[in-house]
Amino acid sequence: MVEDKTLSSRLFNITNATLLIIVALLCVLPFLHVVAGSFTTSAELAEKKFVIFPTEWSLSAYKYVFSTDTIFRALLVSIFVTTGGTLWSMFLSTLTAYGLSRKDLVGRRIIMFFIVFTLLFNGGMIPTFLVVQQTGLLDSLLALIVPVSINAFNMIILKTFFQNLPPSLEESAKIDGCSDFGILFRIVIPCSMPAIATISLFYAVTYWNTYMHAILYLDDASKWPVQVLLRQIVVLASGMNYDGSVYTEVPPPEQSVKMAVIVVATIPVLLVYPFLQKHFTKGALLGSVKG
Amino acid sequence: MNANSNLERQGKPALTKTEKRIALKKSIKKNKWIYLMILPGILYFFIYKYVPMFGLIISFQDYKPYEGIMGSEWVGLEHFKRLFSDPDFWMIFKNTLILFALQIIIFFPIPIILSLMLNEVRQMYFKRSVQTLIYIPHFMSWVIIVSISYVLLTMDNGIVNGTLEAMGKQEVNFLLNPDWFRPMYVLQVIWREAGWGTIIFLAAISAVDVQLYEAARMDGANRFRQMWHITLPAIKGVIIILLILKIGDVLELGFEHVYLLLNASNREVAEIFDTYVYTAGLKQGQFSYSTAVGFFKGLVGLVLVIGANWLAKKAGEEGVY
Numbered sequence: 001m002v003e004d005k006t007l008s009s010r011l012f013n014i015t016n017a018t019l020l021i022i023v024a025l026l027c028v029l030p031f032l033h034v035v036a037g038s039f040t041t042s043a044e045l046a047e048k049k050f051v052i053f054p055t056e057w058s059l060s061a062y063k064y065v066f067s068t069d070t071i072f073r074a075l076l077v078s079i080f081v082t083t084g085g086t087l088w089s090m091f092l093s094t095l096t097a098y099g100l101s102r103k104d105l106v107g108r109r110i111i112m113f114f115i116v117f118t119l120l121f122n123g124g125m126i127p128t129f130l131v132v133q134q135t136g137l138l139d140s141l142l143a144l145i146v147p148v149s150i151n152a153f154n155m156i157i158l159k160t161f162f163q164n165l166p167p168s169l170e171e172s173a174k175i176d177g178c179s180d181f182g183i184l185f186r187i188v189i190p191c192s193m194p195a196i197a198t199i200s201l202f203y204a205v206t207y208w209n210t211y212m213h214a215i216l217y218l219d220d221a222s223k224w225p226v227q228v229l230l231r232q233i234v235v236l237a238s239g240m241n242y243d244g245s246v247y248t249e250v251p252p253p254e255q256s257v258k259m260a261v262i263v264v265a266t267i268p269v270l271l272v273y274p275f276l277q278k279h280f281t282k283g284a285l286l287g288s289v290k291g
Numbered sequence: 292m293n294a295n296s297n298l299e300r301q302g303k304p305a306l307t308k309t310e311k312r313i314a315l316k317k318s319i320k321k322n323k324w325i326y327l328m329i330l331p332g333i334l335y336f337f338i339y340k341y342v343p344m345f346g347l348i349i350s351f352q353d354y355k356p357y358e359g360i361m362g363s364e365w366v367g368l369e370h371f372k373r374l375f376s377d378p379d380f381w382m383i384f385k386n387t388l389i390l391f392a393l394q395i396i397i398f399f400p401i402p403i404i405l406s407l408m409l410n411e412v413r414q415m416y417f418k419r420s421v422q423t424l425i426y427i428p429h430f431m432s433w434v435i436i437v438s439i440s441y442v443l444l445t446m447d448n449g450i451v452n453g454t455l456e457a458m459g460k461q462e463v464n465f466l467l468n469p470d471w472f473r474p475m476y477v478l479q480v481i482w483r484e485a486g487w488g489t490i491i492f493l494a495a496i497s498a499v500d501v502q503l504y505e506a507a508r509m510d511g512a513n514r515f516r517q518m519w520h521i522t523l524p525a526i527k528g529v530i531i532i533l534l535i536l537k538i539g540d541v542l543e544l545g546f547e548h549v550y551l552l553l554n555a556s557n558r559e560v561a562e563i564f565d566t567y568v569y570t571a572g573l574k575q576g577q578f579s580y581s582t583a584v585g586f587f588k589g590l591v592g593l594v595l596v597i598g599a600n601w602l603a604k605k606a607g608e609e610g611v612y
């Protein structure tokens with residue numbers, strides 16, 4: 001494109017870039033402050049003299065956080081739910097998506113409607129709770145996975161991706177006598193790694209961030225994932241909870257300790273972010289092609 | 292979806308019932324492994340999505356957990372009558388509507404503006420760096436977003452109140468003061484979702500023909516006019532589709548998000564349908580009544596999304612469903 005070099009255009013560019021830099025910084029500064037705060041002492045935080053770079057560095061908050069079993073247990077739960085849940089969801093979503101991507105399947109449109117309708121209307125919290133109860137999942141970690149086995153949006157993204165693979169791939173495999181499962185596992189999945197990776201990471205982030213289902217379905221505090229623990233430590237311990245109950249296992253923690261727990265709960269997501277970023281734009285777009 | 296299915300139907304004569312049945316039988320025989328593949332997925336949607344829909348009938352009952360759906364007494368529309376005469380209902384209704392209006396009026400345009408701004412950037416590395424940073428908050432859970440806000444805003448050594456104090460201003464109790472609930476809610480939504488929301492608009496913008504801009508420049512249009520007369524009209528369809536989707540989500544204001552912000556002192560502005568269902572249903576055990584509340588909410592949402600879609604089609608846009 002030919003660039004116009006008029007003064008007003010240049011002024012526009014500079015203002016635009018400056019505003020965008022401010023927006024970008026606003027997005028990450030709060031988190032950076034929390035990271036910095038977690039590596040210093042509460043006394044330093046009380047002086048309120050820094051945003052990103054404290055004068056005194058300290059690991060005391062982390063030592064405190066990791067001094068009890070609570071956080072390890074919560075992390076273990078989250079790791080289990082994230083890996084187990086992602087594998088399970090990918091297994092079910094891939095099978096369903098591939099099946100529905102086959103154009104010669106009679107009834108495919110009705111089944112798609114059946115699935116898309118659940119995005120428009122659902123039974124709501126209480127009836128779903130009763131079904132989870134009836135299926136025996138209450139107070140089991142499976143309650144964080146099984147009731148959300150397939151995310152319809154993610155499944156549709158995969159289906160769209162499978163549909164767009166060149167049909168000749170499958171046809172030649174079929175001629176070679178490959179079964180439907182063989183085609184899926186030996187041809188379709190290996191050819192769809194970008195989509196599989198994106199959707200896996202979407203699922204993984206969702207499972208890592210799970211909170212609502214834990215408070216709905218798990219009463220046993222030893223099964224709480226890290227998000228619930230974070231909420232207990234940061235929000236509830238300060239006495240601003242809704243129903244007046246206070247989590248007693250941990251005394252009201254100091255500011256830097258709260259920050260350290262936030263960092264611990266966020267780091268895994270930030271670690272996968274660079275991998276995620278390569279693909280997710282494409283993934284997010286594929287899903288929007290067909291709602 | 293509609294456009295697509297119409298395309299597939301073209302050129303094929305309509306099938307009679309028997310022909311359809313024969314086609315289904317043939318397909319089952321030929322594709323038995325495929326049907327087996329989608330069976331677990333269908334079972335999942337049936338058990339965890341459709342069975343709860345049947346479970347909505349407990350809103351017409353006086354459901355007792357130990358008697359089950361079969362044994363519980365039928366009470367007709369009792370719970371709905373109670374709902375509409377409950378003073379809390381109008382409070383919740385108002386709170387839900389206000390948060391929804393804030394989402395549409397304040398949040399919705401921001402990703403559009405951001406993507407227009409990003410589109411004007413010519414240095415790709417700069418554009419990509421900004422994108423990388425503004426997508427990050429989307430991947431943080433609401434617990435993390437709310438917790439970060441909490442440690443920043445608390446009066447107990449939070450940096451915001453610390454700054455206010457250093458400037459000689461009065462400290463503000465952001466977390467408990469009901470006046471701050473709505474601004475805080477909207478700001479957190481913007482923080483988490485505004486950047487992520489640009490993806491789809493940027494994609495729509497990238498499909499705009501570059502020649503249009505060149506022609507406009509020849510005619511002396513400045514950058515703002517190019518945005519207004521070329522870029523915006525080009526993404527109008529996408530904007531309308533996303534607006535419909537957003538309206539469909541009207542009552543999905545995010546149980547997690549609001550519940551995390553809710554406390555005894557801001558309840559009058561922060562209680563929405565979902566949080567009310569949770570407290571009335573699971574905390575106080577009023578299963579039938581809270582199911583009725585949830586049912587009402589779901590129906591309103593369904594009507595709204597169908598209505599918005601219908602309106603968009605009337606206005607000559609494609610619509611979603």
